Every structure is written in structure tokens, then in C-alpha cells.
Amino acid sequence: MPGENGAEPKRTSPRYPVLLVDDEESWLRSFQSALRASGVNNVVTLSDSRLVLETLERESFCAVAVDLMMPHISGEELIPKILSEYPELPLLVISGLDQVKTAVKCIRMGAFDFIVKTESRNTLIAGIKHAIEIFELRQENSSLRERLFSDDLLHPEYFEEIITTDKTMRTIFQYVEAIAESSRSVLVTGESGVGKEVIARAIHRASERSGEFVAVNMAGLDDNMVADTLFGHKKGAYTGATHARAGLVETASDGTLFLDEIGDLSLESQKKLLRLLQENEYTPLGSDISRKCTARVVAATHRDLNALQEQGKFRRDLFYRLRGHMLTLPPLRERLADLPLLIRYFAQEAAVEFDKPLKTDIPGIVRLLHGYDFPGNIRELRLFIHDAARMATGGRLTPETFEKLLHFDAQIRVGVGRDVPPSETLTFGAQLPSLKDARTMLIQEALKRTANNQSMAAQLLGVSRQAINKYLQSASDKNS
Structure with a gap:
């Protein structure tokens, strides 16, 4: 619902809050601020360990971090109770001391991680973020299993732009619903013209994000244009920058940023995009102050990113950041x-x-x-x-x-619903070929007439494309 000033409320991340439990209120406030600065703004804090179990019963969380040494109920007493009642919840143990034996004991009980307060704040934040990712993966896997077994779509209206009755496409729709609430990036692959932007819009609708869907085609953009388009610039950032301009990352705040033709990016632009995905932050041209990115990134390409990686033209670390989730659309x-x-x-x-x-x-x-x-x-x-x-x-x-x-081609038209001319009839010699040999000759002739196009050859013969492919594979195995 809109806030008091009429604006949409800022999106919370993650969807379910993180619960921090520690009797040191100053540390709770400090760590909560550090998490908020890193993009984790949905945090609940408790300084009284007696309230933990009733809080967990009342509200859903994605992770909980509990201090070991607390008055009333200690962490050592509380941790096994939480692990027993909420086994799906990643639990992190907090300690002011680097106690190896205690850490091993907690991990054996089922704790997700052991955090030492004196470690670098970035290390602590990384531990919390890792726990959030694990929880979201578990949620998505559970949701995906339910959808695949039920064969139902919860919201078919999300996909009304896509005209299909194809089973593969329906499976993709179910996958989209399963990953909808995740904030991780999505990589959509498929040939040109299969509808990658249309499915990206469906992902945005399914996510129910409050922000806009913003699309940009990366093909043909040089490094400066990529940075300016995505990150914007300050006034005076370069000659001709007479006014400050927001980039598309900002325009897509709390929404979805769709990056089409991602395989065409130069290595330098890939490096800039990698920072956006790793740190969830960016810097407008001409500025020295970083800004947080709250947009979910959906990228698409018709190119083979694995082949580009082998050629040194696409960064492996960027590929793995982009494919937080991945789906491939079938050709027509x-x-x-x-x-x-x-x-x-x-x-x-x-x-x-x-x-x-x-x-x-x-x-x-x-x-x-x-x-x-x-x-x-x-x-x-x-x-x-x-x-x-x-x-x-x-x-x-x-x-x-x-x-x-x-x-x-006139010969190809024969196989797609046209009558065969009288002159084109089969003739046989004195000895008839076996059915196996006849099949081989028919397939070879069909492939010859269609310039080795398996789909068209299958249409000529009235069989499936898979049958042609199976024959070719069998012939290849025999010759090898």
C-alpha cells in the first residue's frame, strides 16, 4: 500500500526478515545498520532471549543469528530448541570469542555458521547473506516440486501475453512462478525471436515488484554508453553533460532491469556489470558516491555463453552471477x-x-x-x-x-500438403530393398532435398524430427 506521502513503500530485502538475538543492544544497532547499508534492510532485533521462541512462532524468518553468552536463556540452551522446532531455518551462532570447540559443537548440532564478533564486519555480513541465499534456495526448490507435481499454475494471468499450449512452455511457466519471489538474477537463453523479453515481463509480473520493468538492448553499446545508460551521470561528468541524468538501474528501483543481448558486452562493460551484481551497488559517471541497486536483473542472450567463455570473450564469474536462475526457451x-x-x-x-x-x-x-x-x-x-x-x-x-x-523450393513443397506430380513415382529393380534399407534411402533422400534440415526432412517423410535425429545418431555410432 502507498505510504503517507502517496509513494510506494520501499521494497524489503529479503522478503522474510533476519532475526538477530544478542543482549548487547549497541552491537545489535550497529550490525543492523551495517546490514541495511549492504542491502539487507529487513532485520528484526531481540535483546531478550526469553522472547525468541514466541517470536519465531508468531512470524516467519529467513535466518536467525543467536549470541552464545546471554542472561536468562543462554545461546547454548536456546540453539538446540530452535534447530529442533525450525530445522528449515538457517541458524548462525554469534560469539565474542573465537572458540573452536564451541563452534564445532554448534555445527554438529546443525548450526549453519559460526560468527565471531571481532571479525571483519564484511565477513559477518557475508555470513548472513549466505544464510539468506540458502533459505531462498530451499524455498524455491520446495515451491518448484509442488508446482511440477500439481501441474497447476497459481497465476495463469501472468503469462497471458504468451500464446501456447506447449508442455515445455508450461513447465517454464511453473519454474517462473517458483522463482518469482527470489531477488537473484535470471538468465534467459534461446534463439532470436523466441520471446525472451516476453518471458522476462512475465517474470516481473510474477514477482509482484512495486517498481517498473525497464528493458535495454546491450547490443551496439560501447563501454561509455553502457555505463551512462545503466548508471547515469552527474552534471558536468563529461563534455555535453549539462544536466544530471538517472540511469536505468535507478529507474528500475524495486522493479526489474532487463538486459537483452548480454553476450554482446565488451569485457570492460562486463566488469562493471559484475560489480553491480556482486555488491548490489553502482556509481554514476562523475560521482564518487556509490548507490544501492534494488532492481532484480534479468538478462537474455541468443549466443552460446559457454563457447564465449572458452574463447575468453565472456567472464566466467559474470556468467555464474547472471545465472542465479536459468531457463531456455524452445524454438518455434x-x-x-x-x-x-x-x-x-x-x-x-x-x-x-x-x-x-x-x-x-x-x-x-x-x-x-x-x-x-x-x-x-x-x-x-x-x-x-x-x-x-x-x-x-x-x-x-x-x-x-x-x-x-x-x-x-518446389521439391520441398511436395512434402507439405501438395499433391505429388505424376512423374515422381517410386521405381524398383529386380530385387526389392529391405525395409531397413528403404528407410535409410528415404531419410538420406529427404535430407538431400532439404539441405540436411532435419525438421523439413521429417515433414517430407511424415515422421517426427526426433526420429530423424535418432537415425543420424545411430548411423554416426556405427561409423565411429
Whole structure:
């Protein structure tokens, strides 16, 4: 709900609070401030150990840190009770002394970590953040198991922009719902045109973040443009910077920052992005004061980041930071059952755009397009349909219109719903081939006619693409 001044409340991180228990109130205040400065602003403190169990019973937490030496109920007495009643909750033990025996004893009981107060404040913060990450991973795994076994979507409206009945896509939707509440980054991979930005918007809707969804295409941006676009600048930061400008990281505060074509970043820009993800902070150009990032990063690429790493063109540490969660969208040729739905949707869209009614031969167009490989995927299909609608005479969308756009080879058209010319009939010699040999010759001929395109060869023969792939794998194994 909006605050008193009408603004949206600032997003708390993590979603469930961290509970700090220590009888030294000055240390609690100091450590709470340090956590808040590091981006962990959802912290509850208790100086009376007698209130711990009733607090845990009343409210959900993501981690708890308990001091060993306290009046009333000591940490040594309290810790086993917490571990017994809340085994899913990461518990950190706090001590003013570096007591090895005590630390080992606590870890054996089930404590997540042992924190010494005299250690570096960054070490203490890192321990708390690690506990939060473990809790969130457990929550996500539990949520994912529930969704996969139930096969239900809690909020199908989050995915209403995506036209599909494909099982793989539905599994992706379930995964998106499972990771929705996480603050960790998401890496979306897939060929150009499969809908990576559309799924990124669905991730944002599912997260129910109060901030905006902000998208930027990283392709073609040089190092200075990347820094200025993401981090902004102060007035006078460079020649021509006559006014201060907020970067997209700030614009996406408490929302989602979508970085498309992340594989095109230079190594220098990758280094700057790595700091943003590691420290959750950035510095506008011309400034010496860092700012906190509260946006969740969703990145996308059609490039093979593993191959780029091997070539030294993409940082391994950045790759692992980006893939806090990872999903890969299937190409359209692997979800051809969606063609009728997509054709109908885009035809209706084109009819509105060109302000003319369209009568669409969906079955005929589907038969034709089943023989096409769709290198540009859904984006390409949409452009085809809009172009065909523009060319359509008499308000009719027919297979013939698409043939002009696709320039189908005459031999390939034979396998996608056309009648075979009388001259193209099978002939046999004196000895008939075995079924196995005939199958081999048919597959080889289909691959020859389609320039080794497995999807189109499968359409010519009326079999699945997997059957062609299995044959090729079998032939390869025999030859090796």
C-alpha cells in the first residue's frame, strides 16, 4: 500500500526478515545498520532471549543469528530448541570469542555458521547473506516440486501475453512462478525471436515488484554508453553533460532491469556489470558516491555463453552471477502444435492494424509452414503474417500468399500438403530393398532435398524430427 506521502513503500530485502538475538543492544544497532547499508534492510532485533521462541512462532524468518553468552536463556540452551522446532531455518551462532570447540559443537548440532564478533564486519555480513541465499534456495526448490507435481499454475494471468499450449512452455511457466519471489538474477537463453523479453515481463509480473520493468538492448553499446545508460551521470561528468541524468538501474528501483543481448558486452562493460551484481551497488559517471541497486536483473542472450567463455570473450564469474536462475526457451520448430493459435492471433492483430477483415486459411497455412524451419522463430512468423495480410487480395490469407514470401523450393513443397506430380513415382529393380534399407534411402533422400534440415526432412517423410535425429545418431555410432 502507498505510504503517507502517496509513494510506494520501499521494497524489503529479503522478503522474510533476519532475526538477530544478542543482549548487547549497541552491537545489535550497529550490525543492523551495517546490514541495511549492504542491502539487507529487513532485520528484526531481540535483546531478550526469553522472547525468541514466541517470536519465531508468531512470524516467519529467513535466518536467525543467536549470541552464545546471554542472561536468562543462554545461546547454548536456546540453539538446540530452535534447530529442533525450525530445522528449515538457517541458524548462525554469534560469539565474542573465537572458540573452536564451541563452534564445532554448534555445527554438529546443525548450526549453519559460526560468527565471531571481532571479525571483519564484511565477513559477518557475508555470513548472513549466505544464510539468506540458502533459505531462498530451499524455498524455491520446495515451491518448484509442488508446482511440477500439481501441474497447476497459481497465476495463469501472468503469462497471458504468451500464446501456447506447449508442455515445455508450461513447465517454464511453473519454474517462473517458483522463482518469482527470489531477488537473484535470471538468465534467459534461446534463439532470436523466441520471446525472451516476453518471458522476462512475465517474470516481473510474477514477482509482484512495486517498481517498473525497464528493458535495454546491450547490443551496439560501447563501454561509455553502457555505463551512462545503466548508471547515469552527474552534471558536468563529461563534455555535453549539462544536466544530471538517472540511469536505468535507478529507474528500475524495486522493479526489474532487463538486459537483452548480454553476450554482446565488451569485457570492460562486463566488469562493471559484475560489480553491480556482486555488491548490489553502482556509481554514476562523475560521482564518487556509490548507490544501492534494488532492481532484480534479468538478462537474455541468443549466443552460446559457454563457447564465449572458452574463447575468453565472456567472464566466467559474470556468467555464474547472471545465472542465479536459468531457463531456455524452445524454438518455434519444436512447438509446431502452437502454429494454429499463433497464426490466428497474429492474423487478428494484422486485421486490426490494417483495418480490414481477413479470412484466414489456417489449416492450409499450417500445412505449408510445417515444412519451414523458422530461423527467426515467433518474431519471424508475426512479420510473415503481417506482410501476407498487407499483400492479401480480397481479404484472404492463403498458403499461396506465404509461398511468395518464403520462396519455397518446389521439391520441398511436395512434402507439405501438395499433391505429388505424376512423374515422381517410386521405381524398383529386380530385387526389392529391405525395409531397413528403404528407410535409410528415404531419410538420406529427404535430407538431400532439404539441405540436411532435419525438421523439413521429417515433414517430407511424415515422421517426427526426433526420429530423424535418432537415425543420424545411430548411423554416426556405427561409423565411429
